[in-house]
Amino acid sequence: MSVNKTDQQAPLPTPSTRFFRTFVPWQLLKFILINLKMIRMIRRSH
Amino acid sequence: MARVVILGAGIAGHTAALFARRRLPQPHQVIVVSPKDIYNWIPSNIWVGVGAMSCNEVVVPLRPVYAKMDIDFVQGRAVEIHPEGTGAVGTPRVIVENTGEEATGQRREIGYDYLINATGPKLNFAATPGLGPDGFTQSVCTYEHADKAAGAFLAAVEEMKKGRTQTLLIGTGHGMCTCEGAAFEFVLNVEFELRRHQVRDKARVVFISNEPELGDFGVGGMHFKRGGYVVSSKLFAESLFVERGVEWITGAHVQKVEAGKAFYETLDGESHELAFDFAMLLPPFTGIGMKALDRAGQDITADLFMPNGFMKVDADYAKKDYAQWKAADWPKTYRNPKYANIFAVGIAFAPPHAITRPRVSAKGTPISPAPPRTGMPSAIIGRVVANNIADLVLGRTQRQPKTASMAALGAACVASAGANWWSGTAASMTMYPIVPDFERFPEYGRDLKFTFGDIGSAGHWIKKILHYMFIYKAKALPMWWMIPE
Ligand SMILES: Cc1cc2nc3c(=O)[nH]c(=O)nc-3n(C[C@H](O)[C@H](O)[C@H](O)COP(=O)(O)OP(=O)(O)OC[C@H]3O[C@@H](n4cnc5c(N)ncnc54)[C@H](O)[C@@H]3O)c2cc1C
Numbered sequence: 001m002s003v004n005k006t007d008q009q010a011p012l013p014t015p016s017t018r019f020f021r022t023f024v025p026w027q028l029l030k031f032i033l034i035n036l037k038m039i040r041m042i043r044r045s046h
Numbered sequence: 047m048a049r050v051v052i053l054g055a056g057i058a059g060h061t062a063a064l065f066a067r068r069r070l071p072q073p074h075q076v077i078v079v080s081p082k083d084i085y086n087w088i089p090s091n092i093w094v095g096v097g098a099m100s101c102n103e104v105v106v107p108l109r110p111v112y113a114k115m116d117i118d119f120v121q122g123r124a125v126e127i128h129p130e131g132t133g134a135v136g137t138p139r140v141i142v143e144n145t146g147e148e149a150t151g152q153r154r155e156i157g158y159d160y161l162i163n164a165t166g167p168k169l170n171f172a173a174t175p176g177l178g179p180d181g182f183t184q185s186v187c188t189y190e191h192a193d194k195a196a197g198a199f200l201a202a203v204e205e206m207k208k209g210r211t212q213t214l215l216i217g218t219g220h221g222m223c224t225c226e227g228a229a230f231e232f233v234l235n236v237e238f239e240l241r242r243h244q245v246r247d248k249a250r251v252v253f254i255s256n257e258p259e260l261g262d263f264g265v266g267g268m269h270f271k272r273g274g275y276v277v278s279s280k281l282f283a284e285s286l287f288v289e290r291g292v293e294w295i296t297g298a299h300v301q302k303v304e305a306g307k308a309f310y311e312t313l314d315g316e317s318h319e320l321a322f323d324f325a326m327l328l329p330p331f332t333g334i335g336m337k338a339l340d341r342a343g344q345d346i347t348a349d350l351f352m353p354n355g356f357m358k359v360d361a362d363y364a365k366k367d368y369a370q371w372k373a374a375d376w377p378k379t380y381r382n383p384k385y386a387n388i389f390a391v392g393i394a395f396a397p398p399h400a401i402t403r404p405r406v407s408a409k410g411t412p413i414s415p416a417p418p419r420t421g422m423p424s425a426i427i428g429r430v431v432a433n434n435i436a437d438l439v440l441g442r443t444q445r446q447p448k449t450a451s452m453a454a455l456g457a458a459c460v461a462s463a464g465a466n467w468w469s470g471t472a473a474s475m476t477m478y479p480i481v482p483d484f485e486r487f488p489e490y491g492r493d494l495k496f497t498f499g500d501i502g503s504a505g506h507w508i509k510k511i512l513h514y515m516f517i518y519k520a521k522a523l524p525m526w527w528m529i530p531e
Contacts, residue, residue: 009281009284010285012288013289020502021501021502021503022471022502022503024468024503027503028504030502031507034508035508037476038458038474038476038508041456041476041478042456042530044456044478044496045454045456045478
């Protein structure tokens with residue numbers, strides 16, 4: 001059976017990485033950065 | 047006076063119609079033909095499918111929008127194209143079968159000067175016996191399907207609340223499917239909702255895909271810089287699954303589905319069975335199966351369409367091995383090579399070949415993702431083609447037509463992993479170009495400056511904001527055209 005249960009080669013996030021994923025001030029900063037990256041990419045495509 | 051007829055009011059066709067009308071004043075005519083008078087923002091169907099959004103939030107009634115924009119709307123299904131006219135009438139036309147409440151099934155002819163085929167996919171559930179909402183699995187490809195899927199999912203949640211364990215199988219329902227990203231998003235949303243309903247411990251969540259490995263997404267995977275390394279989307283996707291306890295089966299072709307059981311073959315040629323309580327498996331896509339006839343009534347479908355029903359455009363369709371595939375094979379202007387006034391945009395155009403390297407199982411079954419034409423490129427192509435047609439109509443022939451090759455367009459994919467403003471997250475990924483170009487970017491085929499992946503609440507906020515922006519644009523509200531595709 002080829003169901004892959006836990007592939008231990010996959011990197012797992014540390015508790016702090018997980019915390020920052022939903023930590024609002026950090027995500028607000030990320031929000032701006034991701035938007036800028038996307039705008040750059042959209043500009044290149046338009 | 048020119049008449050531009052657009053077949054299909056999905057992401058590509060609706061965008062093309064709005065831009066065609068913006069560029070072409072009266073007396074030029076813009077006509078949209080579509081079986082339903084409703085627009086569906088399909089990417090948000092995944093939220094409908096888990097009961098996190100209502101159908102009303104993902105649809106826009108088209109008639110008021112088209113009345114405001116001075117676009118004619120015909121509720122019907124295009125069935126035939128006569129690019130040279132019929133009999134005594136030597137001007138091109140399409141045959142449309144009414145689907146509205148009045149005169150359902152009756153056929154009418156609509157003449158055109160320019161035709162844009164934006165009919166999207168036929169959801170080919172029939173390719174796998176037992177697949178689809180009329181069989182034993184759910185789908186999220188339309189808002190009606192997604193609504194039904196939500197009912198089945200919430201019923202499974204109720205079972206879990208009563209203490210019964212459930213197996214949820216999510217993914218692709220055939221070896222030649224596309225749109226793996228949608229299945230990926232759906233499985234992450236299901237897993238998130240199970241935690242929200244506090245029944246995660248009662249669920250086994252299994253992802254099944256025709257991708258050779260997780261994170262392929264039908265684009266041969268991608269690489270991005272993270273933490274000082276160049277990592278593959280495979281590691282990124284696997285990490286998300288391991289963290290959430292989602293099991294996965296890759297390189298799988300679902301052969302048939304029976305009540306509560308899926309039968310599938312994997313790339314090693316082995317056959318397997320998996321019992322499930324809830325399954326959402328996407329169907330493979332084909333073209334919608336329009337015919338083409340010449341003036342004498344002879345069938346010329348093969349001049350306009352590939353055998354899979356998608357429309358031939360300015361791509362290089364010569365059969366080539368994977369090693370010979372080039373970015374230049376991909377179409378630029380989406381014009382039919384034989385009939386210069388016919389164009390195909392979005393999923394309706396025939397790609398020259400896949401993007402992921404094709405694979406067959408040890409038994410010879412093709413198990414490999416078909417190339418995706420996601421929302422962003424579909425809409426950009428719709429806009430570019432509409433603007434090029436406007437230039438032709440307005441006699442601006444000295445202008446070079448704009449191009450929109452998927453080997454020169456990027457794509458932003460924000461894969462939702464939970465619909466909640468504070469605890470929800472999404473994997474934001476961008477890539478440039480969509481079709482890898484190893485001549486320009488020899489190492490990874492893509493520009494790593496524009497290819498990245500990240501997960502967090504910010505991604506979810508972006509996805510939610512994009513939902514409202516695209517619904518706003520679909521309604522053609524003030525300054526709609528400023529919103530990029
Ligand atoms: C569940 C799901 C989630 C997705 N999520 C994302 C995402 O997050 N981001 C993204 O970029 N892409 C996403 N996609 C892909 C995206 O939805 C498609 O790329 C996009 O819808 C393609 O646009 P289209 O106009 O070519 O086809 P469609 O949107 O399918 O539109 C086709 C139109 O043609 C009409 N039509 C059909 N037959 C006829 C006929 N005979 N005559 C006239 N009209 C006809 C249909 O009714 C429809 O109006 C997702 C897809 C799915 C299924």
